[in-house]
Amino acid sequence: MNNVIVLVAKRIGAAALTLLLVSAVVFAITSLLPGDAAEEALGQGATPETVAALRTELGLDQPGHLRYLHWLGGLVTGNPGQSLANHLPVSELVASRLPKSMVLAGTTAAVSVPLALLLGVLSAMFRGGKVDRVLNLFTLSMVAVPEFLVATLAVLIFAVKLHWLSALSSPPDNPTFAQFLRVYAMPVMTLSFVIVAQMARMTRAALIDQLEQTYVEMAVLKGAGPTRVVLRHALPNAIGPIANAIALSLSYLLGGAIIVETIFNYPGIASLMVDAVTSRDMPLLQTCAMIFCAVYLSLVLIADVCAIVSNPRLKGH
Amino acid sequence: MRWLDNFVGRLALSGRIGLALVAFWLLLAIFGPLLAPYEVGAVVAEDVFAPLSLAFPLGSDYLGRDMLSRVLSGTRFTAGLAFAAALSASSLGTSLALFATVSGRWIDEVVSRAMDTLISIPSKIFALVMVAAFGASVPLLLFTTALIYLPGAYRIARALAVNLNTMEYVQVARVRGEGRIYIACVEILPNMIHPILADFGLRFMFVVLLLSGMSFLGLGVQPPDADLGSLVRENISGLGEGAPAVVMPALAIAMLTIGVNLLIDSLPRAGGRNAGEP
Numbered sequence: 001m002n003n004v005i006v007l008v009a010k011r012i013g014a015a016a017l018t019l020l021l022v023s024a025v026v027f028a029i030t031s032l033l034p035g036d037a038a039e040e041a042l043g044q045g046a047t048p049e050t051v052a053a054l055r056t057e058l059g060l061d062q063p064g065h066l067r068y069l070h071w072l073g074g075l076v077t078g079n080p081g082q083s084l085a086n087h088l089p090v091s092e093l094v095a096s097r098l099p100k101s102m103v104l105a106g107t108t109a110a111v112s113v114p115l116a117l118l119l120g121v122l123s124a125m126f127r128g129g130k131v132d133r134v135l136n137l138f139t140l141s142m143v144a145v146p147e148f149l150v151a152t153l154a155v156l157i158f159a160v161k162l163h164w165l166s167a168l169s170s171p172p173d174n175p176t177f178a179q180f181l182r183v184y185a186m187p188v189m190t191l192s193f194v195i196v197a198q199m200a201r202m203t204r205a206a207l208i209d210q211l212e213q214t215y216v217e218m219a220v221l222k223g224a225g226p227t228r229v230v231l232r233h234a235l236p237n238a239i240g241p242i243a244n245a246i247a248l249s250l251s252y253l254l255g256g257a258i259i260v261e262t263i264f265n266y267p268g269i270a271s272l273m274v275d276a277v278t279s280r281d282m283p284l285l286q287t288c289a290m291i292f293c294a295v296y297l298s299l300v301l302i303a304d305v306c307a308i309v310s311n312p313r314l315k316g317h
Numbered sequence: 318m319r320w321l322d323n324f325v326g327r328l329a330l331s332g333r334i335g336l337a338l339v340a341f342w343l344l345l346a347i348f349g350p351l352l353a354p355y356e357v358g359a360v361v362a363e364d365v366f367a368p369l370s371l372a373f374p375l376g377s378d379y380l381g382r383d384m385l386s387r388v389l390s391g392t393r394f395t396a397g398l399a400f401a402a403a404l405s406a407s408s409l410g411t412s413l414a415l416f417a418t419v420s421g422r423w424i425d426e427v428v429s430r431a432m433d434t435l436i437s438i439p440s441k442i443f444a445l446v447m448v449a450a451f452g453a454s455v456p457l458l459l460f461t462t463a464l465i466y467l468p469g470a471y472r473i474a475r476a477l478a479v480n481l482n483t484m485e486y487v488q489v490a491r492v493r494g495e496g497r498i499y500i501a502c503v504e505i506l507p508n509m510i511h512p513i514l515a516d517f518g519l520r521f522m523f524v525v526l527l528l529s530g531m532s533f534l535g536l537g538v539q540p541p542d543a544d545l546g547s548l549v550r551e552n553i554s555g556l557g558e559g560a561p562a563v564v565m566p567a568l569a570i571a572m573l574t575i576g577v578n579l580l581i582d583s584l585p586r587a588g589g590r591n592a593g594e595p
Contacts, residue, residue, distance in 0.1 A: 018433060018434060018437045019437075021430075021434040021437075022434060022437050022438055025434060025435075025438065026438070026446060029446055029447060029450050030449065137331050137579075140579055140582055141575045141578070141579070143578065144526070144571070144574040144575045144578035145571045145574070145575065146526050146529055146530060146533075146546075146571060146574070147530070148529075148533045148546075148567060149564075149567040149568065149570065149571050152549070152553075152556060152564060152567055153567075155556055156556065156563075156564065160557060160558075161559070251439070254439050254441070254442070255440060255441040255530075258530075259530055259533065262534055273442075274445070274534055276449070277445045277446075277448055277536055278535070282449070285445075285449050289438075289442050289445070289446050292439055292442045293437065293438055293442065296437070296438075296439045296442075297437055300437075
């Protein structure tokens, strides 16, 4: 068991180090700007004196590494500065948007994980058969489809042709269940499409990996039926790799969310970040980027830990 | 043509569909603009968002321009840019991997660490940060997408190269006194070229998806140039009336990327992926 703890601790350390390096990269890129934030904020008519004054106020006259440390300190203590576009604290903007994105991501996960598991287990059970081949063709195509095609087709069918749903998704404050369904149906459907395909493929691969082991052959020889072999023998041993697959697939949500929140006008953190890019609002952009990177690294870390903990070779030494 | 028969003969059905789609779209990207019925920028239709018709096979766009001509030129833009970016990522990634493998442990460690950092930034986030800092120009998009998919290419190539590096024939070459460059280029590289090519195909697909996503957000290719993603964006107001101008370019992207994915997946031993067939 000690082995496992040491390995997990090492992975956590490595992830923390990577996040630190990532923050340096993000800061370096966003501070290499040709003009700086002070000139940008004051516009064309600014005198050199006012620019210099604002620059001192924003701390832009300090050398790069000090600015980085200052910025990192602010980020860690929950005070990442002022938004340039609307002069609100970045933390306030993020706090108002982040929960909405988490609801969207949570709902998507709740819908897509069971569906993906079902599809993955089904195609592993009937591997090589007709069901498997059709599912394979379908999932293989779905991973390669851009999110905005799924989103536009969904709008076309459910909003334009059938009039069931509205094309914009701004959730009311305390939605009833029906309102919730109407708002979330299309964004969740779009996001689920791509990650269900991804997850189902990885689940299938993990399960087939187990089905090719000798203990499964033993169970078959003993006379266990195909359903029993998969559900009782292979599946429990494939839980680690499957958890790994789920965590990795959920990290695809981050990229998908950017397109989906924008197309449905959903007020989450991803559309906040796109707005920050359009208005070149660097403090806001840096914070959003770091949140995304932190979530992404955490998901990859969880995937890693699942793989380590479930590896029987590391147990009992 | 024997090799082509052999190659096609060994593909599964999904692979043949993929090959047909890829060949179709690559031919369109190369020769398509020659076949375009109208000038790309010319306003030729009387209606905006016209439906499919003989005169305008894919309808007309939000200004009344011919969609077929615009999709043809957009395909060339998308495929050309993605090809250049994927080629840079793959060749640079492979060179770096070979360099790291035949060099000492320190260089390997430093390069791998840098690549691990880059790969830890989600691709769309990285692209957004780059565009925010430097603006969305075609050279920047090319550089950014190449940089984003470099670490993945490096990882695959390094795993292959490290394996080959321990082979006996490489050790023989080393004992024979061959230099590092000779070992990398003559002994290792030729033996990893097939998985690298398959990986290149995947990089191409990723770049197409990322670029069209960025253009769709209005942060990619800027007007008057238009790739397939910007075509979807500029016509999005026609979605409410179900105009083909929105759906057609999006379908074009999907057919291209699905084609690549189906083809690569049915290649024997596509590098490092969960291959579809057991």
